[in-house]
Amino acid sequence: QSALTQPASVSGSPGQSITISCTGTSSDVGGYNYVSWYQQHPGKAPKLMIYDVSKRPSGVSNRFSGSKSGNTASLTISGLQAEDEADYYCSSYTSSSTWVFGGGTKLTVL
Amino acid sequence: EVQLVESGGGLVQPGGSLRLSCAASGFTFSSYWMSWVRQAPGKGLEWVANIKQDGSEKYYVDSVKGRFTISRDNAKNSLYLQMNSLRAEDTAVYYCAREVRYQLLTSYYYYMDVWGKGTTVTVSS
Numbered sequence: 001q002s003a004l005t006q007p008a009s010v011s012g013s014p015g016q017s018i019t020i021s022c023t024g025t026s027s028d029v030g031g032y033n034y035v036s037w038y039q040q041h042p043g044k045a046p047k048l049m050i051y052d053v054s055k056r057p058s059g060v061s062n063r064f065s066g067s068k069s070g071n072t073a074s075l076t077i078s079g080l081q082a083e084d085e086a087d088y089y090c091s092s093y094t095s096s097s098t099w100v101f102g103g104g105t106k107l108t109v110l
Numbered sequence: 111e112v113q114l115v116e117s118g119g120g121l122v123q124p125g126g127s128l129r130l131s132c133a134a135s136g137f138t139f140s141s142y143w144m145s146w147v148r149q150a151p152g153k154g155l156e157w158v159a160n161i162k163q164d165g166s167e168k169y170y171v172d173s174v175k176g177r178f179t180i181s182r183d184n185a186k187n188s189l190y191l192q193m194n195s196l197r198a199e200d201t202a203v204y205y206c207a208r209e210v211r212y213q214l215l216t217s218y219y220y221y222m223d224v225w226g227k228g229t230t231v232t233v234s235s
Contacts, residue, residue: 051221104154
């Protein structure tokens with residue numbers, strides 16, 4: 001049950017695009033299309049942004065997109081806005097019928 | 111409005127026990143798997159445990175096996191986490207979350223979509 005690997009931090013200027021990676025194993029990310037991404041602002045509960053690798057819940061901006069290749073999933077945010085500054089976590093269902101999260105990535109909008 | 115509200119957190123000494131509750135409203139609680147997820151101060155999210163709709167299946171992260179027990183009462187629309195033999199490393203905000211699992215034709219959907227605001231557990235002497 002090792003955590004998925006995410007970069008500790010990424011940054012970008014308003015209007016730019018950034019990508020956050022999430023690397024797991026064939027027992028989680030690589031084995032299932034059940035990768036989700038969550039946004040968390042300080043002191044707030046996580047908010048679902050992407051589910052099943054690339055699907056967006058109703059109400060989430062289409063500036064957020066997800067993809068996966070092998071054991072690595074990615075979250076891309078295009079047209080960066082100040083309000084996108086937050087922590088982002090990936091999550092995957094696993095072969096042990098459990099869930100595992102990534103260590104989190106702090107996004108700074110310069 | 112779909113809502114999850116956690117309660118029961120507090121300060122407890124190492125080795126002590128605490129029972130967290132999560133009250134669900136605005137949806138058919140008995141139709142969903144439910145999870146507990148925690149976040150230690152300044153750290154990332156960690157999935158803790160989950161339970162099937164009828165309570166027949168339960169899974170735990172290794173670090174809490176044998177110490178924590180997840181349960182639910184569908185008649186009361188409530189989820190619980192009994193935490194025993196608490197350690198300093200269990201200090202965290204504990205969130206309950208609704209799991210969505212369904213099949214549509216040949217596609218399957220698995221994710222956690224609704225989260226409570228959390229309840230804080232502090233283990234310290």
